[in-house]
Amino acid sequence: MFRLSNLISSTIENKKSRVLDGSIMIWNFTNRCNLLCHHCYSKADANGTDSLSFKQISDTIPSMVDAGVRFVIFSGGEPLIRKDIFDIADVMKKAGIMTYLSTNGMYINEKNSKQIVNRFDYIGVSIDGVEETHDYFRAQKGSYKKAIEGIKHIQDAGGNAGIRFTLTNETKDSFYAMFDLVEELKADKLYISHLVYSGRGLDNLKIDISKQERRKFVEFIIDKAFEYYHNNKNLDIVTGNMEMDAVLLLKRFEKDYPQYVDDLTKRLKSWGGNSAGDRLGNMDWIGNVKPDPFFPKYIGNYLQDDFKDIWSGKSSDIVKKLREKPRQIGGKCSSCRYIDICNGGSRSRAYAIYDDLWAEDPSCYLTKQEVGEKVES
Numbered sequence: 316m317f318r319l320s321n322l323i324s325s326t327i328e329n330k331k332s333r334v335l336d337g338s339i340m341i342w343n344f345t346n347r348c349n350l351l352c353h354h355c356y357s358k359a360d361a362n363g364t365d366s367l368s369f370k371q372i373s374d375t376i377p378s379m380v381d382a383g384v385r386f387v388i389f390s391g392g393e394p395l396i397r398k399d400i401f402d403i404a405d406v407m408k409k410a411g412i413m414t415y416l417s418t419n420g421m422y423i424n425e426k427n428s429k430q431i432v433n434r435f436d437y438i439g440v441s442i443d444g445v446e447e448t449h450d451y452f453r454a455q456k457g458s459y460k461k462a463i464e465g466i467k468h469i470q471d472a473g474g475n476a477g478i479r480f481t482l483t484n485e486t487k488d489s490f491y492a493m494f495d496l497v498e499e500l501k502a503d504k505l506y507i508s509h510l511v512y513s514g515r516g517l518d519n520l521k522i523d524i525s526k527q528e529r530r531k532f533v534e535f536i537i538d539k540a541f542e543y544y545h546n547n548k549n550l551d552i553v554t555g556n557m558e559m560d561a562v563l564l565l566k567r568f569e570k571d572y573p574q575y576v577d578d579l580t581k582r583l584k585s586w587g588g589n590s591a592g593d594r595l596g597n598m599d600w601i602g603n604v605k606p607d608p609f610f611p612k613y614i615g616n617y618l619q620d621d622f623k624d625i626w627s628g629k630s631s632d633i634v635k636k637l638r639e640k641p642r643q644i645g646g647k648c649s650s651c652r653y654i655d656i657c658n659g660g661s662r663s664r665a666y667a668i669y670d671d672l673w674a675e676d677p678s679c680y681l682t683k684q685e686v687g688e689k690v691e692s
Contacts (some may be wrong), residue, residue: 317560317586318538321371326579327544327572332586335389335594337385338626341417341608342598344403345374347391361545367600369399371618373406375598380410382597383406388415389435392606395422395642404434407642413440421458439479439506442464442496444489452485466500466566475505477551483522490532494539499586503549509534509557509678511609526680533560533680535646537567558588558657559679565656570679580615582655588658592637596626606637610664612672633672646675651686 318333318659325332329437345365378385394400395418398516404414408619413436420440423431431438440462443452448457480486480493480498497505510523518689524532528632531564533554540552554560568579587594588597592614599605602618614634617627628634643649651657659677 317333318551318559319537319554319555319560319564320544320550322564322579322582323540323544324495326568326575326582329578332582334586335386337383338594338596339386339388340379340384340596340598341388341390343390343392343463343600343608344394344400345397346600347392347396363399369402371602372403375617375622376406376410376412379626380412382623382626382681384626386413386415388417390417392418393422395427395431399435401430405664409639411572416494417441418465419453419458420462422470423465425468425471426476427683428468428472432469432472437504438469438470438476439504440475440520442478442479442480442493443483444616445492446485448486448489463500466502469478470501475503477502477506478660479508481508481510482524482529483510484524484676485522487524487528489531491535497550498548504553504656505557506553509553511661513655518540523678526678529557529678530563530680533557533563536560537564541567542669554660557678559653559662559676559681560586561586562653562654562681562685565653574681583656586656587640588656589660589662591662592628592634596623599648606634609661611663611666636673643672647679647686648675651681653681653686 317599321333344367347365370553372599389404394416397403407414413435416431416435416438418438419438421446423440439666441453442459442462443449446459447461450456453459466478476496478493480490482490493505493507502516509529512523536552536554543550543552565576565579568576578657591610595607597605597608597610598617602616603613604615604622605613612629612633614628615627624630629637641654642659644654648654648659660679662672664676664678665674668674
């Protein structure tokens with residue numbers, strides 16, 4: 316997760332960047348969902364039952380705390396489909412873990428909105444384009460209107476609700492409209508996720524955009540983040556699954572704010588780029604632990620072994636390699652001057668395309684000329 320707005324403001328104003336002391340876990344509490352989204356990495360659907368019990372969840376939490384997990388993103392499937400989701404959140408909060416809800420918004424209503432706000436530090440609602448595009452991408456007519464209503468219910472209950480948008484070939488025509496929508500709704504965050512080839516995202520590899528398009532969109536995102544900053548708009552712009560976005564921000568500073576380049580470079584290196592298997596992990600609905608939700612290999616099962624032992628990485632060569640600084644990545648990454656910043660990008664995309672976890676990220680839009688020489692520390 317690249318907190319673009321926060322880095323702009325904290326660098327220019329010489330303030331401490333927003334960081335989390337500990338690890339973030341994306342926990343898929345269920346694989347049930349009321350939608351069939353084209354990009355879904357877990358291939359969730361409405362059929363089946365919840366295989367993960369409340370006791371199994373609550374019994375795992377103390378070990379997560381001991382392992383340094385400080386933030387849990389409630390995901391699925393659709394997490395609100397579980398009847399005990401608020402009980403899970405209560406146990407999590409009592410343990411001192413910050414909670415974030417990632418939802419399609421369709422189960423948020425006037426009756427439960429206050430319960431949601433009281434239990435989650437932040438609520439991200441997925442909107443994947445204007446109404447027609449969203450409904451097609453999410454495979455259900457009316458899903459857009461329900462999602463918008465969900466955001467408004469959260470706001471009426473006094474909570475923070477942001478928009479989560481996945482950039483694909485099917486949604487790109489709605490890209491600019493998402494900025495209009497977030498402003499119109501007065502939402503406080505726009506999270507733009509780049510596609511990772513996993514689950515139905517892998518089945519639909521053709522829905523990804525080109526590198527040229529991606530770079531154009533990222534440059535616009537950076538433009539908007541600066542615009543919001545200079546106009547004192549309290550609107551947080553964040554991107555995900557494309558750590559090379561940080562390099563384009565650095566290039567913008569080199570052009571327009573050279574006096575802050577050294578400071579920003581230090582901040583970006585401290586952020587460290589892709590953190591899968593280190594500060595980011597994934598736990599699924601049958602106990603499997605992965606370095607990120609899209610990762611093609613498991614590193615353990617928290618229903619069979621203690622989570623702390625799994626997350627320590629002592630018994631996993633994959634985790635050890637993921638935690639190397641910098642990672643040993645092939646292709647143009649091997650001599651990239653920005654490897655200390657992006658950390659090689661997505662290992663999941665590399666595996667999907669090259670069948671090699673340690674190949675370059677195939678979605679990297681930086682040219683060989685740009686990555687030529689390593690940045691001095």
